[in-house]
Amino acid sequence: MVQYSQSLDTAFAALSDPTRRGILEQLGRTEASISDLAVSFEMTLTGIKKHVGILEEAGFVITEKVGRVRQCRLGPRRLDDESAWIDRYRRMVEGRLDRLGAFLERTKERERT
Amino acid sequence: MVQYSQSLDTAFAALSDPTRRGILEQLGRTEASISDLAVSFEMTLTGIKKHVGILEEAGFVITEKVGRVRQCRLGPRRLDDESAWIDRYRRMVEGRLDRLGAFLERTKERERT
Secondary structure, three states, X not given: OOXXXXXXXXXXXXXXXXXXXXXXXXXXXXXXXXXXXXXXXXOOHHHHHHHHHHHHHOOOEEEEEEXXXXXXXXXXXXXXXXXXXXXXXXXHHHHHHHHHHHHHHHHHHHHHO | OOOOOHHHHHHHHHHOXXXXXXXXXXXXXXXXXXXHHHHHOOOOHHHHHXXXXXXXXXXXXXXXXXXXXXXXXXXXXXXHHHHHHHHHHHHHHHHHHHHHHHHHHHHHHHHHO
């Protein structure tokens, strides 16, 4: 019954925090170092590293040490699976609402005749 | 910088568990009682109640006591905001990749001439 998708689990968990969504948005515009991100989000280096670690584990971010600086950029993961799951769910719900609407329409029709 | 959206936080956190996604999928097909769900997911009533509680808090599920049975159905929340956030993010990343591609194309062009 349950579709076990570890990957969807870690992805949605990674997206459940406003700072992590903000980091993705910032890296979507341009690369940034851990220090850049700490300034942007008014957070300690340790705090930002923790968030970046979670994003890295989910495949959303890649980090690379360049000299003394840890540089962050978007990883290979593009949220395609997450988007697909949500779209499938919405279509299913809409389909059900459409069928319910059609049923109510038929019922009204029958009452009129 | 950070867009605080409590609602996106609770939504993505609710979706980060395979049982909870499964419950949404089952309720998308038809209503179910807590006991029905416990059977479907081979889980204790307490375990299912906890998951349903998290989905209820996020607005994804509504429960109603009918006699002795707690009946669950989909709530008013339709994942529109979550879908919009992901789509916006994907468009941003794709836009950046397109610009990068165009830049590489121009560079190659210049080398040929």
